[in-house]
């Protein structure tokens with residue numbers, strides 16, 4: 001394996017010669033975050049994929065994110081450095097599940113969290129991310145809505161939009177489900193001045209004891225602009241690395257023990273180099289499924 005500085009140099013050289021760009025999610029390993037041209041949450045990275053003029057994208061994240069970039073920008077070549085970087089929540093739901101829910105709730109539009117397979121997006125009226133789920137559900141002209149696959153995000157949205165009825169699927173994120181309200185209470189005792197900020201994929205018991213419920217980039221914006229100096233951050237550890245780096249005067253604590261998404265941590269700097277160098281692994285989406293999924297994703301982007 002090459003040295004880190006040499007890899008950084010080679011990645012910079014390849015990016016230039018191939019006119020490529022690296023997008024990375026906030027949960028990526030720090031080495032990978034540092035080499036990215038754009039770092040963000042699912043919504044920001046989706047938007048960025050559309051805006052970019054470069055035709056080669058290396059997506060350091062998990063598969064559904066690279067797929068979303070490809071669907072929104074079918075003319076670009078999108079590479080995922082590790083094919084085994086999936087999202088277990090996305091894999092929990094199948095097309096038959098949503099067809100059954102549609103049968104049970106005829107006429108109810110389907111809102112799908114982007115952490116889902118492309119085939120589910122293709123069945124959907126509109127997609128959402130953690131950053132805009134409340135806004136999408138608020139604005140969709142229906143009183144009854146099918147919301148998949150994350151039951152925790154769904155319960156949070158239901159709480160924020162009480163005049164509508166959401167029919168939820170039983171999906172969840174194993175990383176965020178590991179965070180307990182007891183941990184938060186214990187951390188509050190240790191750091192009484194700290195604000196508790198949580199991702200909406202945590203359970204309702206945890207959102208109940210939080211000060212703010214925000215997407216990963218929502219959390220970044222909050223900690224940067226608020227006058228508070230200490231934070232208990234209930235989400236994946238990669239985000240805390242970025243927070244510490246960008247806010248040197250402030251203190252960030254995980255929810256008792258750091259929570260790690262092993263899928264997000266699969267991609268190393270070497271993988272990013274290999275991906276750029278060998279142009280692997282190219283993401284492809286069936287054109288028909290991709291066209292239907294694109295409509296649901298584009299509708300989501302129009303909501304903001």
Ligand code: 13P
Nearest residue numbers: 041042043129130215216
């Ligand atoms: P964000 O869109 O908030 O970054 O979340 C993505 C994700 O996978 C959370 O687990």
Ligand code: SF4
Nearest residue numbers: 087088089173175261
């Ligand atoms: Fe999926 Fe959870 Fe990992 Fe996000 S943190 S990619 S939802 S498993």
